[in-house]
Amino acid sequence: MIIRSILVAVAILVAAPASYTQPPLEQFAERPAIELATLSPDGNQIAFFTNFEGGRALAVRSLITGEVQIVDMTAVAPAFLRWADDRMLLVSATVNRNFVGVRGSVDVSATFSIDTQNNLAARQLLQDNRMLGVNFYLGNIIGIEAETGHALIPAYDRNERFDLFAVDPMGRGVRRAGQGQEETRDWVIDARGLPIARNDYSSDDRRQVLRTLGEENWEPLYTAEDAARPVFTAWGLLPSGDIGVTATFTTDAGRSLRGLYALSIETGDIEETVFLHPTYDLEAVITDPYTNGVVGVTYEDQFTQHVWFDEQLADWQSALDTAFPDQIVRITSWSRARDKLIINVENERQSPALYLFDVNAGRVDFIGTVHGELGMAELPARRHIEYTARDGTVVPAYLTTPEGDGPFPSVILPHGGPALRETGGYHAMAHFLASRGYAVLQPNFRGSDGYGYEWRSAGFGEWGTGVMQDDVTDGVQAMIEAGIVDADRVCIVGWSYGGYAALAGASFTPELYDCAVAIAPVSNLPSFISYVRQRYGRDHWSYEYWSELMQGDADLDGNDALRALSPIHHAENIQIPVLLLHGENDNVVDANQSSGMARALRRAGGDVEYIELDEGDHSLDDVTMQITLLRALETFLAEHIGE
Numbered sequence: 001m002i003i004r005s006i007l008v009a010v011a012i013l014v015a016a017p018a019s020y021t022q023p024p025l026e027q028f029a030e031r032p033a034i035e036l037a038t039l040s041p042d043g044n045q046i047a048f049f050t051n052f053e054g055g056r057a058l059a060v061r062s063l064i065t066g067e068v069q070i071v072d073m074t075a076v077a078p079a080f081l082r083w084a085d086d087r088m089l090l091v092s093a094t095v096n097r098n099f100v101g102v103r104g105s106v107d108v109s110a111t112f113s114i115d116t117q118n119n120l121a122a123r124q125l126l127q128d129n130r131m132l133g134v135n136f137y138l139g140n141i142i143g144i145e146a147e148t149g150h151a152l153i154p155a156y157d158r159n160e161r162f163d164l165f166a167v168d169p170m171g172r173g174v175r176r177a178g179q180g181q182e183e184t185r186d187w188v189i190d191a192r193g194l195p196i197a198r199n200d201y202s203s204d205d206r207r208q209v210l211r212t213l214g215e216e217n218w219e220p221l222y223t224a225e226d227a228a229r230p231v232f233t234a235w236g237l238l239p240s241g242d243i244g245v246t247a248t249f250t251t252d253a254g255r256s257l258r259g260l261y262a263l264s265i266e267t268g269d270i271e272e273t274v275f276l277h278p279t280y281d282l283e284a285v286i287t288d289p290y291t292n293g294v295v296g297v298t299y300e301d302q303f304t305q306h307v308w309f310d311e312q313l314a315d316w317q318s319a320l321d322t323a324f325p326d327q328i329v330r331i332t333s334w335s336r337a338r339d340k341l342i343i344n345v346e347n348e349r350q351s352p353a354l355y356l357f358d359v360n361a362g363r364v365d366f367i368g369t370v371h372g373e374l375g376m377a378e379l380p381a382r383r384h385i386e387y388t389a390r391d392g393t394v395v396p397a398y399l400t401t402p403e404g405d406g407p408f409p410s411v412i413l414p415h416g417g418p419a420l421r422e423t424g425g426y427h428a429m430a431h432f433l434a435s436r437g438y439a440v441l442q443p444n445f446r447g448s449d450g451y452g453y454e455w456r457s458a459g460f461g462e463w464g465t466g467v468m469q470d471d472v473t474d475g476v477q478a479m480i481e482a483g484i485v486d487a488d489r490v491c492i493v494g495w496s497y498g499g500y501a502a503l504a505g506a507s508f509t510p511e512l513y514d515c516a517v518a519i520a521p522v523s524n525l526p527s528f529i530s531y532v533r534q535r536y537g538r539d540h541w542s543y544e545y546w547s548e549l550m551q552g553d554a555d556l557d558g559n560d561a562l563r564a565l566s567p568i569h570h571a572e573n574i575q576i577p578v579l580l581l582h583g584e585n586d587n588v589v590d591a592n593q594s595s596g597m598a599r600a601l602r603r604a605g606g607d608v609e610y611i612e613l614d615e616g617d618h619s620l621d622d623v624t625m626q627i628t629l630l631r632a633l634e635t636f637l638a639e640h641i642g643e
Helices: 025-029 311-323 372-376 428-435 453-457 467-481 497-508 525-536 541-551 559-564 567-573 592-603 623-641
Strands: 004-007 035-039 045-052 055-062 068-072 077-083 088-098 105-115 121-125 151-156 162-167 174-178 184-189 195-202 207-213 218-224 232-237 243-250 256-263 270-275 282-287 294-300 304-308 328-334 340-347 350-358 363-369 382-388 394-400 408-412 439-443 485-495 515-519 578-583 608-613
Touching (some): 025 372, 025 428, 025 623, 035 077, 035 340, 045 077, 055 088, 162 184, 174 195, 195 232, 232 282, 232 294, 256 282, 304 311, 363 372, 382 428, 382 467, 394 467, 408 623, 428 439, 428 485, 428 623, 439 467, 467 485, 485 497, 485 623, 515 623, 525 541, 525 559, 525 592, 541 559, 567 592, 578 623, 592 608, 608 623
Parallel strands (some): 408 485, 485 515, 578 608
Antiparallel strands (some): 055 068, 077 088, 088 105, 105 121, 151 162, 184 195, 195 207, 282 294, 340 350, 382 394, 394 439
16 A cells, blocks of 8 residues: 655645546445554554455554555454554454354454564464453453553453453463452443443342442442443543443433433542533544543434544544545544544545544645545445435435436335444445445434434334334335435345345335345344344343344233234235345344245245355355345346336
C-alpha cells in the first residue's frame, strides 16, 4: 500500500471518486483492504487487517521505513486490535471450538498476541491455562496494566468465579489481578490498570450490584433491585473522576433511551446525565487505550456520530468536520502523545477512506480506501428517508437508487437481528444491488435497535403477520405510491432474520412480491427455539432472548402460535420463485432451516432453488462464497425482475 501526502492549507481535501461505472461483482465480494487500522503508541506503526491471497492477513506498516510485515490469519475473524506497547500487538478474534455438553461447534472469542519484532510471531493467550474454567469470551481485553504492559482479560476460573487476569503478551505468565464471584459480570479499571469496581448480577436474586474495593472486601456502591436481567454497564472513569455507566431510563418525554451517566465513586449517586440523545440510543462507549478512561460515545442517526468528552478530541473533531465538508469524519485511533490520528471519511456515495493526520506537521496522509478499488468508484446514492405505516407511525429507512428516474425494479432488504438496525454510509449488498439497476429499500422496522426501548420492544412477538412485517409491507406500498418502486418487479431479499422476513413476505403477502431470496433464514420457529434450548439449555440467556423476541414473553411456551408464523408450514401459499442459500456449518441458524424449507416448497409444487455452501458459516465469511452468493443473486434477480 502506498501512502501519499496531502498537504493541508485552509482545508483538507478528499480525493474525488471516479465517475460512475458499474464495479465488477468481485469487488463487492472482497474482504476489506484495510480493517481495524490502529496506531502504535509511539505513532510509528499502523496495524490493520487486509485481504491477502483470497484470505485474511494482519499487516503492520512502519511509518518510518515504509516496510510492511504480513502474517496470514485467515482462520480467525478479527473483532479489534490493540497495542500492549510499541512492540506487542493484541488481536481479539472469533475462533470456532467444540465444548463438552454443547451441541455442535461454537464461535468463541480469543486473544492473540503478535510480536512485531519477531516476524509477527503469533500466540493465543490463555489457551488451556490451568487457572481457567470453561470460557466463551477470552477476547475481551478491557485494558493494559501500565506498569507491566500486561493485557487485562476477565475470565471464569476453575471455581466458576469471574476474575480479572493480567496476561503477559510475551506468553511468560498469567496472574489474577482481581478476584470476582460467580455473579460477577464485568470490571472497571483505572489509568494504572488496577481494578476499582466490579459489576455483579444475580438472576436468582434479580439484583445487580456495582461494588468498589474497600479496605478488605468489595463493598456495594450502587444497587439495582428487581432486575430481570443486567440493567446497567460500568465502563471506566470519566474526566470528572466519576464512573461512566450506561443504562436505559425513561425521559421526561416518556421515551426509554440508552444513555451515559456519571456515578459518584464516593457516594454511589448518579451525579449527572453525561449523554442522552432525545431520539436515538447511545450506541457505543469510547475509551482511551492509554488511560482506560471514557472519552466519548457514539450514536446512530443517519450516520454514526461521535460525541467527545475529551476537550482535545472534541476540538479535532470540530476542525475535521469543517475541513471535510459534506463528509462523515470519525477519529478511530490515536498515538499516546496524540500527535498522530487515524480518521475515517465517508459519504452516501463512496466506500470509506482512511487518512493519517499528523498534528505537528499539519498534514494529512492518504492511507487507502477501506474497500480497495471499489473505494475509488462513485456508487449509487444511499440516503435516509421516512415513510408512514398503516397505523400512522413514521418508519425510518434507507433508500439506494440507481441512476435515472423511477419506477425501478426493486429489492426490499430487511435487516437481520431483528434487534439490529441499518445505518448510513457504504453497504455492500445495497450498493451492489443498486449498481445492477435495482432500487433498494432497507426499513428500520419496529423491533429494530437504536431508537429506544419502546421501538425495539414493539417488535416482541410481532413476527410474520405482526407489526415488524407490516412495517416492511407498508414500506413497499409507500415506495410504489411515490413512484420509486415498480409494483410489477419487486423482490424481497434478506439474511438471517431478514431471510425469515423474506419468506414471511412470500408466505403472508404473496401478491406483493415477484420473487424472494432468503440467506441463512429461520423458516421453522418452533424448531429454532428447540435448537437453542437443546444447545444451550432452558436457563441460558440465549433461550430467554429468542423466546421473548418471537413470543413476546420469555416464559411463554407458544409452539402452536410459532408454528402458525413459520413459513415452512405455509409453503402452499408461496406462488413466486424462491432462492435459498445457507452455509453448511452455520452454528447460528442450522442449515436444516433452509433445506427443510426447500423440501416443503418442492412438495407444494413451488419454484425453488437451494444452494448449500460447503463449510460455510452464518456470515459466509469467505471470498469464494461471497462471489457464489452474489452471482446467484444477480442471475436470479435478472431472471425474475430484471429488464
